[in-house]
Amino acid sequence: MIQSDERKQKVATFFDEFNNYLGGQAFGVRESLVAELLGSVHDKKVLDVGCGDGSLSRVFVDGTNDLTLVDLSPQMLERAMSAIAPDRRQRVRVFQNDLFEAPIEEPGFDIILCIGVLAHVEDVDAAIGRLSRLLLPGGALLIQFSDQDRKSHALDTAWARVRKKVWNKRGYEVTRTSMRTLRSAASNHGLTWEEERRYLTVPPIARLLIRGSKADFFEHFSLNTSWCSSLGHQMFARLRKPR
Numbered sequence: 233m234i235q236s237d238e239r240k241q242k243v244a245t246f247f248d249e250f251n252n253y254l255g256g257q258a259f260g261v262r263e264s265l266v267a268e269l270l271g272s273v274h275d276k277k278v279l280d281v282g283c284g285d286g287s288l289s290r291v292f293v294d295g296t297n298d299l300t301l302v303d304l305s306p307q308m309l310e311r312a313m314s315a316i317a318p319d320r321r322q323r324v325r326v327f328q329n330d331l332f333e334a335p336i337e338e339p340g341f342d343i344i345l346c347i348g349v350l351a352h353v354e355d356v357d358a359a360i361g362r363l364s365r366l367l368l369p370g371g372a373l374l375i376q377f378s379d380q381d382r383k384s385h386a387l388d389t390a391w392a393r394v395r396k397k398v399w400n401k402r403g404y405e406v407t408r409t410s411m412r413t414l415r416s417a418a419s420n421h422g423l424t425w426e427e428e429r430r431y432l433t434v435p436p437i438a439r440l441l442i443r444g445s446k447a448d449f450f451e452h453f454s455l456n457t458s459w460c461s462s463l464g465h466q467m468f469a470r471l472r473k474p475r
């Protein structure tokens with residue numbers, strides 16, 4: 233067993249409460265990066281691990297793709313499924329399970345999304361190993377993570393410390409990672425690092441003032457302005473399993 237039962241339970245409990253989901257982080261920037269890095273996706277087997285409310289992979293439910301959703305949180309999976317029209321559900325499978333243990337085909341997927349999940353697993357290298365085994369040769373893995381080697385990451389860390397002291401809702405330490413450790417995990421598990429995008433999110437304190445679409449705007453601005461995005465610690469990367 234790679235994840236302890238205690239960690240799995242804590243993650244599920246934390247994310248079962250929707251207000252804890254992404255801490256109010258805007259989705260717009262994520263959606264545009266998924267589209268930019270994956271292009272149009274048809275006739276593919278797609279896996280979304282740690283899918284949350286499924287808002288990033290719902291776009292693949294177009295009648296041509298098969299979508300598999302995996303998440304520890306039953307509430308998240310319920311939200312994900314209820315957002316898919318009943319006549320579109322035949323090609324969607326759901327596993328309420330740990331990404332290390334879900335009984336899914338190895339290898340079985342052309343595209344895997346793992347967005348905002350690595351901070352919640354205990355062993356990031358082992359997670360990349362499992363995702364690599366799940367990918368079909370030639371398949372793409374899209375990951376999102378925070379790069380702790382960036383200065384802007386310090387703001388998030390400081391905010392997390394305050395949150396932990398005041399609320400301590402999560403009950404576990406998030407796992408810090410970086411571009412360096414992920415590049416090395418990718419190479420340990422036979423994946424090629426193809427492309428990456430960096431962006432700067434609205435600092436947590438500023439979120440109290442800048443909300444919703446305004447925060448989206450800020451993130452788009454950061455994405456489309458190279459000096460601003462180069463300061464960011466939020467990363468998307470596309471990795472590929474060689475044929």
Ligand SMILES: C[S@@+](CC[C@H](N)C(=O)[O-])C[C@H]1O[C@@H](n2cnc3c(N)ncnc32)[C@H](O)[C@@H]1O
Pocket residue numbers: 235243244247253254262281282283284285286287288302303304305308329330331332346347348349352353
């Ligand atoms: C920050 S949310 C991101 C959700 C979604 N990928 C998105 O970006 O909108 C992290 C999700 O990963 C799930 N998760 C965390 N660790 C997991 C694990 N080991 N196995 C399966 N799901 C996990 C959580 O329950 C939560 O729904």
